[in-house]
Amino acid sequence: MDVDAVIFELYGLRPADFTRARDAYVAQARREKDSAAAAAIGGLRRPTLAVWAVNLLARTRPDLAEALLRLGTELRRAHRELDGERMRALSHQQHQVIGALSAEAAQLAAGAGERLRETALREVGEIFHGLLVDDEAARRWAAGRLAKPPPVAVGFEGLEPAPGAMPPPVTRPPRPAPVSAPAPAPAPAAPARTAVGRETRGVRRAAAEKRRSRTVAAREDAAEASAALRRTEQRLAEAAAARDRAEGEAADLLEELSAVRQRVEAARRAVRETKQAYRRAEQAHSEARWTAEKAARRFEEPTRSED
Incomplete structure:
Protein backbone atom coordinates (compact mmCIF):
# COMPACT_ATOMS: atom_id res chain seq x y z
CA MET A 1 0.00 0.00 0.00
CA ASP A 2 1.28 3.46 -0.92
CA VAL A 3 1.15 5.15 2.50
CA ASP A 4 2.11 8.62 1.16
CA ALA A 5 -0.72 8.55 -1.37
CA VAL A 6 -3.17 7.44 1.32
CA ILE A 7 -2.07 10.23 3.66
CA PHE A 8 -2.42 12.79 0.88
CA GLU A 9 -5.93 11.52 0.12
CA LEU A 10 -7.03 11.45 3.78
CA TYR A 11 -5.95 15.01 4.54
CA GLY A 12 -7.90 16.21 1.54
CA LEU A 13 -11.15 14.81 2.98
CA ARG A 14 -13.53 16.79 5.14
CA PRO A 15 -12.95 16.13 8.87
CA ALA A 16 -16.34 14.40 9.14
CA ASP A 17 -15.24 11.83 6.52
CA PHE A 18 -11.68 11.35 7.79
CA THR A 19 -12.12 8.71 10.50
CA ARG A 20 -14.26 6.34 8.43
CA ALA A 21 -11.86 6.49 5.47
CA ARG A 22 -8.79 6.07 7.70
CA ASP A 23 -10.24 3.02 9.43
CA ALA A 24 -11.15 1.50 6.05
CA TYR A 25 -7.55 1.86 4.87
CA VAL A 26 -6.26 0.36 8.14
CA ALA A 27 -8.56 -2.64 7.68
CA GLN A 28 -7.37 -3.02 4.08
CA ALA A 29 -3.71 -2.89 5.15
CA ARG A 30 -4.35 -5.59 7.76
CA ARG A 31 -6.07 -7.79 5.18
CA GLU A 32 -3.00 -7.34 2.97
CA LYS A 33 -0.74 -8.24 5.95
CA ASP A 34 0.96 -4.83 5.69
CA SER A 35 1.46 -4.11 9.39
CA ALA A 36 3.75 -1.10 8.80
CA ALA A 37 1.12 0.65 6.65
CA ALA A 38 -1.62 -0.22 9.14
CA ALA A 39 0.39 1.31 11.99
CA ALA A 40 1.33 4.44 10.02
CA ILE A 41 -2.21 5.11 8.81
CA GLY A 42 -3.84 4.13 12.11
CA GLY A 43 -1.71 6.73 13.92
CA LEU A 44 -3.07 9.61 11.84
CA ARG A 45 -5.21 12.04 13.80
CA ARG A 46 -8.37 13.62 12.52
CA PRO A 47 -7.50 17.21 11.45
CA THR A 48 -9.32 20.18 12.87
CA LEU A 49 -11.58 22.14 10.59
CA ALA A 50 -8.97 24.92 10.39
CA VAL A 51 -6.16 22.51 9.40
CA TRP A 52 -8.39 20.99 6.72
CA ALA A 53 -9.21 24.47 5.40
CA VAL A 54 -5.56 25.55 5.08
CA ASN A 55 -4.72 22.21 3.40
CA LEU A 56 -7.57 22.82 0.98
CA LEU A 57 -6.11 26.25 0.17
CA ALA A 58 -2.64 24.79 -0.49
CA ARG A 59 -4.08 22.12 -2.77
CA THR A 60 -6.38 24.50 -4.64
CA ARG A 61 -4.13 27.58 -4.85
CA PRO A 62 -0.48 26.47 -4.94
CA ASP A 63 0.48 29.97 -6.12
CA LEU A 64 -0.72 31.46 -2.84
CA ALA A 65 1.08 28.73 -0.88
CA GLU A 66 4.32 29.54 -2.67
CA ALA A 67 3.84 33.25 -1.93
CA LEU A 68 3.54 32.53 1.80
CA LEU A 69 6.66 30.35 1.68
CA ARG A 70 8.63 33.18 0.06
CA LEU A 71 7.37 35.69 2.62
CA GLY A 72 8.39 33.38 5.47
CA THR A 73 11.88 32.99 3.99
CA GLU A 74 12.31 36.79 3.70
CA LEU A 75 10.98 37.41 7.23
CA ARG A 76 13.33 34.86 8.77
CA ARG A 77 16.30 36.29 6.83
CA ALA A 78 15.47 39.85 7.93
CA HIS A 79 15.19 38.69 11.55
CA ARG A 80 18.53 36.87 11.43
CA GLU A 81 20.22 39.89 9.87
CA LEU A 82 18.59 42.29 12.36
CA ASP A 83 17.29 44.37 9.46
CA GLY A 84 14.69 46.41 11.31
CA GLU A 85 13.54 48.47 8.35
CA ARG A 86 13.03 45.35 6.21
CA MET A 87 11.23 43.59 9.06
CA ARG A 88 8.81 46.48 9.47
CA ALA A 89 7.98 46.47 5.75
CA LEU A 90 7.56 42.68 5.67
CA SER A 91 5.49 42.73 8.88
CA HIS A 92 2.98 45.04 7.22
CA GLN A 93 2.94 42.76 4.19
CA GLN A 94 2.54 39.75 6.49
CA HIS A 95 -0.73 41.05 7.96
CA GLN A 96 -2.10 41.71 4.48
CA VAL A 97 -1.12 38.26 3.16
CA ILE A 98 -2.47 36.37 6.18
CA GLY A 99 -5.75 38.29 5.98
CA ALA A 100 -6.12 37.50 2.28
CA LEU A 101 -5.22 33.83 2.74
CA SER A 102 -7.65 33.45 5.65
CA ALA A 103 -10.48 34.94 3.61
CA GLU A 104 -9.64 32.65 0.66
CA ALA A 105 -9.52 29.58 2.93
CA ALA A 106 -12.93 30.47 4.40
CA GLN A 107 -14.40 30.89 0.92
CA LEU A 108 -12.98 27.56 -0.30
CA ALA A 109 -14.24 25.79 2.82
CA ALA A 110 -17.73 27.24 2.33
CA GLY A 111 -17.67 26.05 -1.28
CA ALA A 112 -16.85 22.56 0.00
CA GLY A 113 -19.79 22.63 2.42
CA GLU A 114 -18.03 23.71 5.64
CA ARG A 115 -18.58 27.12 7.21
CA LEU A 116 -15.68 28.41 9.30
CA ARG A 117 -16.90 30.04 12.49
CA GLU A 118 -14.99 32.64 14.50
CA THR A 119 -12.88 30.13 16.46
CA ALA A 120 -11.86 28.24 13.31
CA LEU A 121 -11.08 31.49 11.48
CA ARG A 122 -8.86 32.64 14.33
CA GLU A 123 -7.06 29.29 14.27
CA VAL A 124 -6.56 29.61 10.49
CA GLY A 125 -4.78 32.95 11.00
CA GLU A 126 -2.64 31.48 13.80
CA ILE A 127 -1.68 28.56 11.56
CA PHE A 128 -0.54 30.90 8.77
CA HIS A 129 1.46 32.95 11.27
CA GLY A 130 3.10 29.78 12.63
CA LEU A 131 3.95 28.63 9.10
CA LEU A 132 5.93 31.84 8.53
CA VAL A 133 8.18 30.86 11.45
CA ASP A 134 8.31 27.04 11.00
CA ASP A 135 9.78 26.26 7.60
CA GLU A 136 9.37 22.46 7.97
CA ALA A 137 5.67 22.73 8.79
CA ALA A 138 5.27 25.22 5.92
CA ARG A 139 6.68 22.65 3.47
CA ARG A 140 4.24 19.98 4.69
CA TRP A 141 1.39 22.45 4.34
CA ALA A 142 2.42 23.49 0.82
CA ALA A 143 2.22 19.79 -0.10
CA GLY A 144 -1.33 19.66 1.31
CA ARG A 145 -0.33 17.27 4.11
CA LEU A 146 -0.41 19.38 7.28
CA ALA A 147 -1.69 17.11 10.07
CA LYS A 148 -1.85 19.55 13.00
CA PRO A 149 -1.32 23.25 13.67
CA PRO A 150 2.32 24.33 14.13
CA PRO A 151 3.28 25.58 17.60
CA VAL A 152 1.78 28.96 18.44
CA ALA A 153 4.29 31.58 17.26
CA VAL A 154 4.89 34.80 19.15
CA GLY A 155 6.96 36.96 16.82
CA PHE A 156 10.14 35.08 15.86
CA GLU A 157 11.06 33.77 19.31
CA GLY A 158 13.60 30.96 19.11
CA LEU A 159 15.01 32.15 15.78
CA GLU A 160 18.43 33.49 16.73
CA PRO A 161 20.23 36.19 14.70
CA ALA A 162 22.99 35.03 12.39
CA PRO A 163 26.50 35.03 13.91
CA GLY A 164 28.07 38.46 13.55
CA ALA A 165 24.80 40.08 12.48
CA MET A 166 24.63 43.75 13.39
CA PRO A 167 21.74 46.14 12.96
CA PRO A 168 22.30 48.63 10.16
CA PRO A 169 23.79 51.95 11.30
CA VAL A 170 21.38 54.73 12.02
CA THR A 171 21.97 57.55 9.58
CA ARG A 172 21.39 61.05 10.87
CA PRO A 173 20.94 64.14 8.70
CA PRO A 174 23.98 66.44 8.72
CA ARG A 175 23.82 69.29 11.14
CA PRO A 176 23.48 72.73 9.57
CA ALA A 177 26.58 74.89 9.68
CA PRO A 178 26.53 77.40 12.49
CA VAL A 179 25.45 80.89 11.53
CA SER A 180 27.86 83.56 12.53
CA ALA A 181 26.42 86.14 14.86
CA PRO A 182 27.71 89.48 15.99
CA ALA A 183 29.82 89.34 19.08
CA PRO A 184 27.80 90.15 22.17
CA ALA A 185 28.46 93.27 24.04
CA PRO A 186 30.71 92.80 26.99
CA ALA A 187 28.82 92.07 30.15
CA PRO A 188 29.75 93.00 33.61
CA ALA A 189 31.96 90.42 35.23
CA ALA A 190 30.16 87.95 37.46
CA PRO A 191 31.43 85.37 39.87
CA ALA A 192 32.23 82.05 38.10
CA ARG A 193 30.20 79.99 40.52
CA THR A 194 27.51 81.29 42.78
CA ALA A 195 25.34 79.51 45.29
CA VAL A 196 22.25 80.20 43.17
CA GLY A 197 23.87 78.68 40.04
CA ARG A 198 24.92 75.56 41.89
CA GLU A 199 21.41 75.10 43.30
CA THR A 200 19.84 75.57 39.85
CA ARG A 201 22.12 72.99 38.28
CA GLY A 202 21.36 70.54 41.10
CA VAL A 203 17.60 70.94 40.57
CA ARG A 204 18.01 70.37 36.82
CA ARG A 205 20.09 67.25 37.35
CA ALA A 206 17.53 65.88 39.82
CA ALA A 207 14.68 66.58 37.38
CA ALA A 208 16.57 64.90 34.51
CA GLU A 209 17.32 61.85 36.66
CA LYS A 210 13.69 61.64 37.68
CA ARG A 211 12.59 61.77 34.03
CA ARG A 212 15.07 59.01 33.14
CA SER A 213 13.81 56.86 35.99
CA ARG A 214 10.23 57.34 34.87
CA THR A 215 11.16 56.48 31.27
CA VAL A 216 12.95 53.29 32.33
CA ALA A 217 10.05 52.28 34.58
CA ALA A 218 7.54 52.96 31.81
CA ARG A 219 9.56 50.86 29.36
CA GLU A 220 9.80 48.00 31.86
CA ASP A 221 6.04 48.18 32.53
CA ALA A 222 5.33 48.19 28.78
CA ALA A 223 7.63 45.20 28.21
CA GLU A 224 6.03 43.29 31.08
CA ALA A 225 2.53 44.09 29.81
CA SER A 226 3.51 43.03 26.29
CA ALA A 227 4.92 39.74 27.57
CA ALA A 228 1.79 39.14 29.65
CA LEU A 229 -0.35 39.86 26.59
CA ARG A 230 1.64 37.38 24.51
CA ARG A 231 1.32 34.74 27.22
CA THR A 232 -2.43 35.34 27.42
CA GLU A 233 -2.79 35.12 23.64
Whole structure:
Protein backbone atom coordinates (compact mmCIF):
# COMPACT_ATOMS: atom_id res chain seq x y z
CA MET A 1 0.00 0.00 0.00
CA ASP A 2 1.28 3.46 -0.92
CA VAL A 3 1.15 5.15 2.50
CA ASP A 4 2.11 8.62 1.16
CA ALA A 5 -0.72 8.55 -1.37
CA VAL A 6 -3.17 7.44 1.32
CA ILE A 7 -2.07 10.23 3.66
CA PHE A 8 -2.42 12.79 0.88
CA GLU A 9 -5.93 11.52 0.12
CA LEU A 10 -7.03 11.45 3.78
CA TYR A 11 -5.95 15.01 4.54
CA GLY A 12 -7.90 16.21 1.54
CA LEU A 13 -11.15 14.81 2.98
CA ARG A 14 -13.53 16.79 5.14
CA PRO A 15 -12.95 16.13 8.87
CA ALA A 16 -16.34 14.40 9.14
CA ASP A 17 -15.24 11.83 6.52
CA PHE A 18 -11.68 11.35 7.79
CA THR A 19 -12.12 8.71 10.50
CA ARG A 20 -14.26 6.34 8.43
CA ALA A 21 -11.86 6.49 5.47
CA ARG A 22 -8.79 6.07 7.70
CA ASP A 23 -10.24 3.02 9.43
CA ALA A 24 -11.15 1.50 6.05
CA TYR A 25 -7.55 1.86 4.87
CA VAL A 26 -6.26 0.36 8.14
CA ALA A 27 -8.56 -2.64 7.68
CA GLN A 28 -7.37 -3.02 4.08
CA ALA A 29 -3.71 -2.89 5.15
CA ARG A 30 -4.35 -5.59 7.76
CA ARG A 31 -6.07 -7.79 5.18
CA GLU A 32 -3.00 -7.34 2.97
CA LYS A 33 -0.74 -8.24 5.95
CA ASP A 34 0.96 -4.83 5.69
CA SER A 35 1.46 -4.11 9.39
CA ALA A 36 3.75 -1.10 8.80
CA ALA A 37 1.12 0.65 6.65
CA ALA A 38 -1.62 -0.22 9.14
CA ALA A 39 0.39 1.31 11.99
CA ALA A 40 1.33 4.44 10.02
CA ILE A 41 -2.21 5.11 8.81
CA GLY A 42 -3.84 4.13 12.11
CA GLY A 43 -1.71 6.73 13.92
CA LEU A 44 -3.07 9.61 11.84
CA ARG A 45 -5.21 12.04 13.80
CA ARG A 46 -8.37 13.62 12.52
CA PRO A 47 -7.50 17.21 11.45
CA THR A 48 -9.32 20.18 12.87
CA LEU A 49 -11.58 22.14 10.59
CA ALA A 50 -8.97 24.92 10.39
CA VAL A 51 -6.16 22.51 9.40
CA TRP A 52 -8.39 20.99 6.72
CA ALA A 53 -9.21 24.47 5.40
CA VAL A 54 -5.56 25.55 5.08
CA ASN A 55 -4.72 22.21 3.40
CA LEU A 56 -7.57 22.82 0.98
CA LEU A 57 -6.11 26.25 0.17
CA ALA A 58 -2.64 24.79 -0.49
CA ARG A 59 -4.08 22.12 -2.77
CA THR A 60 -6.38 24.50 -4.64
CA ARG A 61 -4.13 27.58 -4.85
CA PRO A 62 -0.48 26.47 -4.94
CA ASP A 63 0.48 29.97 -6.12
CA LEU A 64 -0.72 31.46 -2.84
CA ALA A 65 1.08 28.73 -0.88
CA GLU A 66 4.32 29.54 -2.67
CA ALA A 67 3.84 33.25 -1.93
CA LEU A 68 3.54 32.53 1.80
CA LEU A 69 6.66 30.35 1.68
CA ARG A 70 8.63 33.18 0.06
CA LEU A 71 7.37 35.69 2.62
CA GLY A 72 8.39 33.38 5.47
CA THR A 73 11.88 32.99 3.99
CA GLU A 74 12.31 36.79 3.70
CA LEU A 75 10.98 37.41 7.23
CA ARG A 76 13.33 34.86 8.77
CA ARG A 77 16.30 36.29 6.83
CA ALA A 78 15.47 39.85 7.93
CA HIS A 79 15.19 38.69 11.55
CA ARG A 80 18.53 36.87 11.43
CA GLU A 81 20.22 39.89 9.87
CA LEU A 82 18.59 42.29 12.36
CA ASP A 83 17.29 44.37 9.46
CA GLY A 84 14.69 46.41 11.31
CA GLU A 85 13.54 48.47 8.35
CA ARG A 86 13.03 45.35 6.21
CA MET A 87 11.23 43.59 9.06
CA ARG A 88 8.81 46.48 9.47
CA ALA A 89 7.98 46.47 5.75
CA LEU A 90 7.56 42.68 5.67
CA SER A 91 5.49 42.73 8.88
CA HIS A 92 2.98 45.04 7.22
CA GLN A 93 2.94 42.76 4.19
CA GLN A 94 2.54 39.75 6.49
CA HIS A 95 -0.73 41.05 7.96
CA GLN A 96 -2.10 41.71 4.48
CA VAL A 97 -1.12 38.26 3.16
CA ILE A 98 -2.47 36.37 6.18
CA GLY A 99 -5.75 38.29 5.98
CA ALA A 100 -6.12 37.50 2.28
CA LEU A 101 -5.22 33.83 2.74
CA SER A 102 -7.65 33.45 5.65
CA ALA A 103 -10.48 34.94 3.61
CA GLU A 104 -9.64 32.65 0.66
CA ALA A 105 -9.52 29.58 2.93
CA ALA A 106 -12.93 30.47 4.40
CA GLN A 107 -14.40 30.89 0.92
CA LEU A 108 -12.98 27.56 -0.30
CA ALA A 109 -14.24 25.79 2.82
CA ALA A 110 -17.73 27.24 2.33
CA GLY A 111 -17.67 26.05 -1.28
CA ALA A 112 -16.85 22.56 0.00
CA GLY A 113 -19.79 22.63 2.42
CA GLU A 114 -18.03 23.71 5.64
CA ARG A 115 -18.58 27.12 7.21
CA LEU A 116 -15.68 28.41 9.30
CA ARG A 117 -16.90 30.04 12.49
CA GLU A 118 -14.99 32.64 14.50
CA THR A 119 -12.88 30.13 16.46
CA ALA A 120 -11.86 28.24 13.31
CA LEU A 121 -11.08 31.49 11.48
CA ARG A 122 -8.86 32.64 14.33
CA GLU A 123 -7.06 29.29 14.27
CA VAL A 124 -6.56 29.61 10.49
CA GLY A 125 -4.78 32.95 11.00
CA GLU A 126 -2.64 31.48 13.80
CA ILE A 127 -1.68 28.56 11.56
CA PHE A 128 -0.54 30.90 8.77
CA HIS A 129 1.46 32.95 11.27
CA GLY A 130 3.10 29.78 12.63
CA LEU A 131 3.95 28.63 9.10
CA LEU A 132 5.93 31.84 8.53
CA VAL A 133 8.18 30.86 11.45
CA ASP A 134 8.31 27.04 11.00
CA ASP A 135 9.78 26.26 7.60
CA GLU A 136 9.37 22.46 7.97
CA ALA A 137 5.67 22.73 8.79
CA ALA A 138 5.27 25.22 5.92
CA ARG A 139 6.68 22.65 3.47
CA ARG A 140 4.24 19.98 4.69
CA TRP A 141 1.39 22.45 4.34
CA ALA A 142 2.42 23.49 0.82
CA ALA A 143 2.22 19.79 -0.10
CA GLY A 144 -1.33 19.66 1.31
CA ARG A 145 -0.33 17.27 4.11
CA LEU A 146 -0.41 19.38 7.28
CA ALA A 147 -1.69 17.11 10.07
CA LYS A 148 -1.85 19.55 13.00
CA PRO A 149 -1.32 23.25 13.67
CA PRO A 150 2.32 24.33 14.13
CA PRO A 151 3.28 25.58 17.60
CA VAL A 152 1.78 28.96 18.44
CA ALA A 153 4.29 31.58 17.26
CA VAL A 154 4.89 34.80 19.15
CA GLY A 155 6.96 36.96 16.82
CA PHE A 156 10.14 35.08 15.86
CA GLU A 157 11.06 33.77 19.31
CA GLY A 158 13.60 30.96 19.11
CA LEU A 159 15.01 32.15 15.78
CA GLU A 160 18.43 33.49 16.73
CA PRO A 161 20.23 36.19 14.70
CA ALA A 162 22.99 35.03 12.39
CA PRO A 163 26.50 35.03 13.91
CA GLY A 164 28.07 38.46 13.55
CA ALA A 165 24.80 40.08 12.48
CA MET A 166 24.63 43.75 13.39
CA PRO A 167 21.74 46.14 12.96
CA PRO A 168 22.30 48.63 10.16
CA PRO A 169 23.79 51.95 11.30
CA VAL A 170 21.38 54.73 12.02
CA THR A 171 21.97 57.55 9.58
CA ARG A 172 21.39 61.05 10.87
CA PRO A 173 20.94 64.14 8.70
CA PRO A 174 23.98 66.44 8.72
CA ARG A 175 23.82 69.29 11.14
CA PRO A 176 23.48 72.73 9.57
CA ALA A 177 26.58 74.89 9.68
CA PRO A 178 26.53 77.40 12.49
CA VAL A 179 25.45 80.89 11.53
CA SER A 180 27.86 83.56 12.53
CA ALA A 181 26.42 86.14 14.86
CA PRO A 182 27.71 89.48 15.99
CA ALA A 183 29.82 89.34 19.08
CA PRO A 184 27.80 90.15 22.17
CA ALA A 185 28.46 93.27 24.04
CA PRO A 186 30.71 92.80 26.99
CA ALA A 187 28.82 92.07 30.15
CA PRO A 188 29.75 93.00 33.61
CA ALA A 189 31.96 90.42 35.23
CA ALA A 190 30.16 87.95 37.46
CA PRO A 191 31.43 85.37 39.87
CA ALA A 192 32.23 82.05 38.10
CA ARG A 193 30.20 79.99 40.52
CA THR A 194 27.51 81.29 42.78
CA ALA A 195 25.34 79.51 45.29
CA VAL A 196 22.25 80.20 43.17
CA GLY A 197 23.87 78.68 40.04
CA ARG A 198 24.92 75.56 41.89
CA GLU A 199 21.41 75.10 43.30
CA THR A 200 19.84 75.57 39.85
CA ARG A 201 22.12 72.99 38.28
CA GLY A 202 21.36 70.54 41.10
CA VAL A 203 17.60 70.94 40.57
CA ARG A 204 18.01 70.37 36.82
CA ARG A 205 20.09 67.25 37.35
CA ALA A 206 17.53 65.88 39.82
CA ALA A 207 14.68 66.58 37.38
CA ALA A 208 16.57 64.90 34.51
CA GLU A 209 17.32 61.85 36.66
CA LYS A 210 13.69 61.64 37.68
CA ARG A 211 12.59 61.77 34.03
CA ARG A 212 15.07 59.01 33.14
CA SER A 213 13.81 56.86 35.99
CA ARG A 214 10.23 57.34 34.87
CA THR A 215 11.16 56.48 31.27
CA VAL A 216 12.95 53.29 32.33
CA ALA A 217 10.05 52.28 34.58
CA ALA A 218 7.54 52.96 31.81
CA ARG A 219 9.56 50.86 29.36
CA GLU A 220 9.80 48.00 31.86
CA ASP A 221 6.04 48.18 32.53
CA ALA A 222 5.33 48.19 28.78
CA ALA A 223 7.63 45.20 28.21
CA GLU A 224 6.03 43.29 31.08
CA ALA A 225 2.53 44.09 29.81
CA SER A 226 3.51 43.03 26.29
CA ALA A 227 4.92 39.74 27.57
CA ALA A 228 1.79 39.14 29.65
CA LEU A 229 -0.35 39.86 26.59
CA ARG A 230 1.64 37.38 24.51
CA ARG A 231 1.32 34.74 27.22
CA THR A 232 -2.43 35.34 27.42
CA GLU A 233 -2.79 35.12 23.64
CA GLN A 234 -0.78 31.90 23.63
CA ARG A 235 -2.95 30.39 26.39
CA LEU A 236 -6.09 31.41 24.51
CA ALA A 237 -4.75 29.87 21.31
CA GLU A 238 -3.81 26.67 23.13
CA ALA A 239 -7.24 26.55 24.77
CA ALA A 240 -8.94 27.05 21.39
CA ALA A 241 -6.79 24.33 19.84
CA ALA A 242 -7.54 21.99 22.76
CA ARG A 243 -11.25 22.68 22.39
CA ASP A 244 -11.11 21.94 18.67
CA ARG A 245 -9.22 18.72 19.35
CA ALA A 246 -11.84 17.76 21.95
CA GLU A 247 -14.58 18.54 19.43
CA GLY A 248 -12.81 16.35 16.89
CA GLU A 249 -12.48 13.48 19.36
CA ALA A 250 -16.12 13.91 20.35
CA ALA A 251 -17.11 13.73 16.67
CA ASP A 252 -15.08 10.52 16.33
CA LEU A 253 -16.81 9.03 19.37
CA LEU A 254 -20.21 10.04 18.02
CA GLU A 255 -19.39 8.34 14.72
CA GLU A 256 -18.34 5.18 16.56
CA LEU A 257 -21.47 5.33 18.72
CA SER A 258 -23.63 5.70 15.62
CA ALA A 259 -21.94 2.66 14.05
CA VAL A 260 -22.47 0.62 17.23
CA ARG A 261 -26.13 1.65 17.35
CA GLN A 262 -26.55 0.58 13.74
CA ARG A 263 -25.02 -2.81 14.51
CA VAL A 264 -27.25 -3.22 17.58
CA GLU A 265 -30.32 -2.33 15.54
CA ALA A 266 -29.29 -4.82 12.85
CA ALA A 267 -28.85 -7.51 15.51
CA ARG A 268 -32.29 -6.71 16.95
CA ARG A 269 -33.85 -7.00 13.49
CA ALA A 270 -32.12 -10.34 13.01
CA VAL A 271 -33.48 -11.56 16.36
CA ARG A 272 -36.99 -10.43 15.46
CA GLU A 273 -36.79 -12.12 12.07
CA THR A 274 -35.44 -15.28 13.69
CA LYS A 275 -38.32 -15.34 16.18
CA GLN A 276 -40.84 -14.79 13.40
CA ALA A 277 -39.27 -17.61 11.37
CA TYR A 278 -39.38 -19.86 14.42
CA ARG A 279 -43.05 -19.10 15.01
CA ARG A 280 -43.80 -19.79 11.35
CA ALA A 281 -41.89 -23.04 11.58
CA GLU A 282 -43.83 -24.04 14.70
CA GLN A 283 -47.10 -23.19 12.98
CA ALA A 284 -46.11 -25.16 9.89
CA HIS A 285 -45.10 -28.06 12.11
CA SER A 286 -48.42 -27.97 13.93
CA GLU A 287 -50.34 -27.81 10.65
CA ALA A 288 -48.33 -30.70 9.21
CA ARG A 289 -48.91 -32.76 12.34
CA TRP A 290 -52.61 -32.04 12.27
CA THR A 291 -52.77 -32.97 8.58
CA ALA A 292 -50.87 -36.21 9.26
CA GLU A 293 -53.19 -37.14 12.13
CA LYS A 294 -56.25 -36.38 10.00
CA ALA A 295 -54.90 -38.52 7.19
CA ALA A 296 -54.19 -41.33 9.65
CA ARG A 297 -57.73 -41.22 10.98
CA ARG A 298 -59.12 -41.41 7.45
CA PHE A 299 -56.95 -44.41 6.75
CA GLU A 300 -58.10 -46.18 9.91
CA GLU A 301 -61.84 -45.64 9.39
CA PRO A 302 -62.28 -48.04 6.37
CA THR A 303 -60.26 -50.67 8.21
CA ARG A 304 -62.59 -50.60 11.23
CA SER A 305 -65.67 -50.67 9.03
CA GLU A 306 -64.40 -53.86 7.32
CA ASP A 307 -63.93 -55.52 10.68
